[in-house]
Structures are given as C-alpha cells and as structure tokens.
Amino acid sequence: MLVKNKKTTTVTTVQVVDTELYEIEKIVNNALKGNTIHYTIKWKDYSSAHDTSEAEYRMNCDEKLVQYARSLIKKGEYIDKMPSWISNLAEVQKNRDMILRVVDPVTTFAQTTIHCGSVKFVDMDTVGSKIMLLEFLHVTNHQHLLHSAVIPSEDTLDRDAERYTKELNYRLKVFSxxxxxxxxxxQTPPTTVFYAPPPLSALLFEPITMEMLEENRKDPMELEHLVVAPSMDPGFNKSKVFLDSEYIQKKRTEEEDPRFWRAQSSTSGALRVLNGMDRIHYPSDPRFHVNLxxxxxxxxxxxLxxxxxxxxxxxxxxxxxxxTPVEVAHETLLKYGERCAFSxxxxxxxxxxxxDRRNYYDLSKFISHNCRPTCAVxxxxxxxxxPDLVVYSRMPIDRxxxxxxxxxxxxxxxxxxxxxxxxxxxxxxxxxxxxEKSMDFVECRCADRKCREVLYVDRSRRATDKDARKTEKLSCLEQKFKFGGLAVHESKKIWRIRNGDFVG
Structure with a gap:
C-alpha cells in the first residue's frame, strides 16, 4: 500500500515485501477500470517495463498525485471553462476523457486538503465520489479549492497577500x-501548485443560528458585521477570497465602527449592536492569548x-x-458522502x-487529525x-x-x-x-505509534457490494446509524475560562 509521508519527509515509498522498499519516481498515466480510477506508477531506478497499475483508493502519496494532476492541467484555460462543465456534471460523468483529463486532476487538488491531508476517504467508486465533491464545492462556493494549478506571479502574490492580511486584521479587530x-x-511563487487562502467572507468569528442566517439572506444588513459579503475581485489564482470593498472602505464614525464597540462598553448592550447571539462579554479578560x-x-x-x-x-x-439541526448533517451525508459531511x-x-461548517467556519477547520492529538475540545x-466548543492544548506545543x-x-x-x-x-x-471486502472507509495517515489505521467503516447495507455506486451505498445506510456531526468534545462538562485559564 502506498504510504503518505509526514511534512518533514521527502521520499514516497511502498512496502512490497517485509525487507524491501521501492520508491515512486512519478505517476505517468491514469485510466478507468469500471468506475475506479487507476494510476500507472513509474518506480525509481526501474525501467518502464516494471511500471504497475494502482487503484486510486490505495494511493497514499498525495504529493505525487498533486504533481501528476498539475501536469494534466492547462493552467490558463481550465478555471474559465469550469463553470460551464460543473453546471453539467451529469453529462461530464458520461465522458471518460473529461473524467480522466479534468475531473480527476481538479478534484485531486481539493480532496488532498481535507483535514489537511491527514486522512484518506477510501471509495471504491472513485468517479462517483469525485463528482459528489465537485457538486458540493459548487453549492458551498468553495471552487477556489480547484484553482491550485494556477500559480500567481510574484507581483500578484505580494499585492494580494497584503490585501488579504489587511482585511483579515480588520475582522480580527472587530472580534477582539x-x-x-x-x-x-x-515568499516566492511555488513551482507546483498554489493553495488560495480561505475566503474571508466564509470565516465566521462567532456561531450564528440557521434562522439568523436566513434572515440575513433576506436582509444583508441584518448581520452586517457577523457575515460580510465577498468581493468579486479575483485574487491570487482567480479565487474570490477578499471581502466586499464597500464594507471595508465604508466611512464610519467611531460609534458606528464595530472595531471600537467592545472598547466602548462592558455591557451586553454594546454586543447586541452586532445582532448576534447573546454572549458573555470579556472586555478586559479575553479567553484566548495564543497567537496562531x-x-x-x-x-x-x-x-493551523x-x-x-x-x-x-x-x-x-x-x-x-x-x-443547525443534526438532521441536516445526516442529509448531507446521504447526498454528498463521507468526505463532504465529515469535514x-x-x-x-x-x-x-x-x-454546520459547509459555507461558514473558523480556522479550526484547518486543524489536522491525529490519533494521539496535541489538542482536545x-x-x-x-x-x-x-455551549461554545473550545480547542485547547492537551500537551506542550513547541518546536x-x-x-x-x-x-x-x-x-x-x-x-x-x-x-x-x-x-x-x-x-x-x-x-x-x-x-479485500471492497468496502469504503476512512483511513488514518497520522503515522503515530498509536495510529488506529481505520477511523470509520462504511455503514451501508451494500458495503461489500463491489459493483455498487457511491450513491447506491449511501441510499441504504443502516437505519440505526444517524450522523449528527463529528463528536470531538472530551466530555459534557461545561467549563468557564477566566484570565486565559479553565475554571471547573
């Protein structure tokens, strides 16, 4: 089985026998066998006569997969053409050449970033799961994850990084x-791919309810400072990651500027101007003191x-x-699969x-999985x-x-x-x-000595049906299984935080 490396390593290997390791030189081709994508592997120091074919779901070498995906993409064209073929995925799914030359590479850019590449969603129906991912990214406005083959020039990188940083800092001052x-x-444009940063309009600094979001869709001024509209200006690699310029540049008096509201008053009345949920106010006693x-x-x-x-x-x-009600999480699982629902x-x-972190989320979405984690909730x-769900360090975090x-x-x-x-x-x-059972599952890549290897096993009544499509498996999950979100909390105890420390 092909092995995913930690960030500090550079060699991708596969154990063939107990005493011998072979190194992947590169991926040279992809092909369809049924509804499964296979890759042709070129092994270092071996001729092409020794190339082998491996199913996508067995591949744990994301760096090599991304490099191969990048080689298939015509960087100047595919982003402009993307809206037309994403809106017609039913037809795209029937076109083998489109699947291999477009769907496979662009989804590779996105799917390797989920949970920071620390897990792999193993699906026997690789085509079906990739189509689901494309649909999901489209409806949640996260197409920027597909843009990674376009690398910005040094001038563009510098200019857009400066704007992104300024706009992020503005939001951090509002939510002090x-x-x-x-x-x-x-510091310089990378040579293989560039990952656009998370859209600032998707970052949510306080939880809101589904009802509040619906009201905001009717009247965008309802949650003016909690939810900010995106800018249509393309950034970095044609990605819409900036905030609406009118919001940022709007002239406001100090009484109107949300960056000063919390300093003006320690009463809850000052907070309600945001039209958010009732929250405990920490004017001189912020809960979080660690820079990220x-x-x-x-x-x-x-x-992160x-x-x-x-x-x-x-x-x-x-x-x-x-x-959001937990039923929405289960409905998302049924429609888009484990990759989209679990993340x-x-x-x-x-x-x-x-x-619900499909459209709006915080930066904890960029924390990786580990079976022996550095943090807990x-x-x-x-x-x-x-209650708030607060991430904290469960061990020393250092160099x-x-x-x-x-x-x-x-x-x-x-x-x-x-x-x-x-x-x-x-x-x-x-x-x-x-x-061997042709079952879908979530595989762990943390490589810790206490790694559990498998984190989730398909709960479908057709889990071992090797001919079943992904949609068919999801349509007949066990009745007793209801997904209501990942359970990351350590207990149901409600804590307080005072002076940056937990109080029982």
Whole structure:
C-alpha cells in the first residue's frame, strides 16, 4: 500500500515485501477500470517495463498525485471553462476523457486538503465520489479549492497577500477576543501548485443560528458585521477570497465602527449592536492569548499551527459555524458522502444541534487529525443555550512538533470500528482487510505509534457490494446509524475560562 509521508519527509515509498522498499519516481498515466480510477506508477531506478497499475483508493502519496494532476492541467484555460462543465456534471460523468483529463486532476487538488491531508476517504467508486465533491464545492462556493494549478506571479502574490492580511486584521479587530492569526504566504511563487487562502467572507468569528442566517439572506444588513459579503475581485489564482470593498472602505464614525464597540462598553448592550447571539462579554479578560499561524504545504493545503510555545491546558480558539439541526448533517451525508459531511459538521452534545461548517467556519477547520492529538475540545459557557466548543492544548506545543495543532476528529466512531474488527480479524492490516471486502472507509495517515489505521467503516447495507455506486451505498445506510456531526468534545462538562485559564 502506498504510504503518505509526514511534512518533514521527502521520499514516497511502498512496502512490497517485509525487507524491501521501492520508491515512486512519478505517476505517468491514469485510466478507468469500471468506475475506479487507476494510476500507472513509474518506480525509481526501474525501467518502464516494471511500471504497475494502482487503484486510486490505495494511493497514499498525495504529493505525487498533486504533481501528476498539475501536469494534466492547462493552467490558463481550465478555471474559465469550469463553470460551464460543473453546471453539467451529469453529462461530464458520461465522458471518460473529461473524467480522466479534468475531473480527476481538479478534484485531486481539493480532496488532498481535507483535514489537511491527514486522512484518506477510501471509495471504491472513485468517479462517483469525485463528482459528489465537485457538486458540493459548487453549492458551498468553495471552487477556489480547484484553482491550485494556477500559480500567481510574484507581483500578484505580494499585492494580494497584503490585501488579504489587511482585511483579515480588520475582522480580527472587530472580534477582539479571537486570537491573532498570521497567514504565512510563500515568499516566492511555488513551482507546483498554489493553495488560495480561505475566503474571508466564509470565516465566521462567532456561531450564528440557521434562522439568523436566513434572515440575513433576506436582509444583508441584518448581520452586517457577523457575515460580510465577498468581493468579486479575483485574487491570487482567480479565487474570490477578499471581502466586499464597500464594507471595508465604508466611512464610519467611531460609534458606528464595530472595531471600537467592545472598547466602548462592558455591557451586553454594546454586543447586541452586532445582532448576534447573546454572549458573555470579556472586555478586559479575553479567553484566548495564543497567537496562531496558518501555513500551506504541498499535498496538504493550509494547516493551523501555534506561533510560539504553548503549555498544556491552554484555550486556543473557539469552533464556529451555523447552529443547525443534526438532521441536516445526516442529509448531507446521504447526498454528498463521507468526505463532504465529515469535514463539515461538528456535534454540539446534548442539544440536538451541530455546527454546520459547509459555507461558514473558523480556522479550526484547518486543524489536522491525529490519533494521539496535541489538542482536545471542551464545552465552555457561552451566555446562551448552546455551549461554545473550545480547542485547547492537551500537551506542550513547541518546536519539537513544529507547533502543530491536531485533534482526534473520529473518536466518536472508535467503538463501532473496534466492533467491526473484532468480527473481522485483520490478517495483513486493517486497510487490507477492507480492500479485500471492497468496502469504503476512512483511513488514518497520522503515522503515530498509536495510529488506529481505520477511523470509520462504511455503514451501508451494500458495503461489500463491489459493483455498487457511491450513491447506491449511501441510499441504504443502516437505519440505526444517524450522523449528527463529528463528536470531538472530551466530555459534557461545561467549563468557564477566566484570565486565559479553565475554571471547573
């Protein structure tokens, strides 16, 4: 099985026998076998006579996959043509050449960034799952994830990085409790791909309810400062990542400027001007004192890290999204599959609700998964009926781990996965057991010595039907299985935070 590397390594290998390792030189071709995409692998120091074909779902070498995807793309053309073929995916799905030359490479750019590349969504129907991903990115306005083959010039990179940083800092001043975030753009344009940063209009600094969002769609002034419209100006690689210039440049008196509201008054009345939810106000006692850094890496996309050493038990940031009934999470799973649903919903325990992070989210969405994570999530009093989900450090975060933040996003499935492998004893490793059964699953890539290898196993009644399409599997999930968001909280205890520390 092809092995995904950590960010600090450069060699991609596959274990063929117990005593021998072969290194992938490059991927040279793709082909369709049924509804599964296969890649032809060129092995280093071996002639083309030794090339092998590997199914996409067995590939754990995202850097090589991204490099191959980049080689298929005509950088100046595909973004302009994308709207027309995305709006006609039913026909595209019937065109083998379009699947191999367009759908496969552009979805590779996006799917390798989910959970910062720390997990792999293994789907036997690779074409069906890629089409679902394209539809999902289209309806959630995240097409920028498909633009990575276009690399901005040095002048464009410098200019757009400056604008993005200024607009982000503006938003951080409005929500002064949020930790400071430095976006670490490449100093020079990369040579393979460039990942556009998350759209600033998608960043949500406080949770809002679904009803509030609906009212805002009717009247955009309803949540004027909580939800800001995007700019139509293309940035970096033709991606719409900036804020509406009219909002940023609007002339306001100090009383009208949201950056000064929290300094003006310590009463809750000052907060209600934002038209947000009732929240506890921390005018001189912010909960989060750690500076954060957003970085990008080939094959991983953007990922969040601390900017300095952090002691254990330190609050880092609050998870946000649109507070939505858990039924919406399950409906998304049925329509778009595990990749889209699991990366988009977080359970709010005991409420029947979840954080919907499809369109609006915070930077915790760029925290990677790990089976032995550096961070965990606690419930914290918020001032309203829904507790805040706060990410905190559960161990020292320092240079020895490159200041990386990680969470165990899939611990809620652990008991069920353990039951499965008690019934199906793995002989050659858990993933191989599932490959042999032609089952879809979520594979872990954390490479920790306590790695669980498999994080989720398909709950469809047709899970072992090798001929079933992805849509068919999703249409007959076990009745008792209801997805209500990933359960990331450590317990149902409600904490308080005072002076940057947890208080029981």
């Amino acid at each position: 409790e949020h930790p400071f975030v430095y976006v670490e753009f490449p 850094r957003l970085r990008q890496a080939l094959g991983y996309g953007w990922y 890290a601390a900017s300095h050493e952090v002691p254990p038990d330190t609050p880092l940031l609050m998870m946000t999204g649109v507070i 988009s919903f977080i359970e709010i325990p005991g409420t029947g609700m979840c954080l 606690r419930l914290v009093e918020s001032g309203n009926e829904f 020895s781990i490159d200041f990386e933040l990680s969470l165990d996003f899939y611990k809620g499935f652990r008991a069920e996965v353990n039951k499965f492998f008690k019934r199906n004893k793995p002989k050659d490793g858990k993933p191989f057991t599932l490959f």
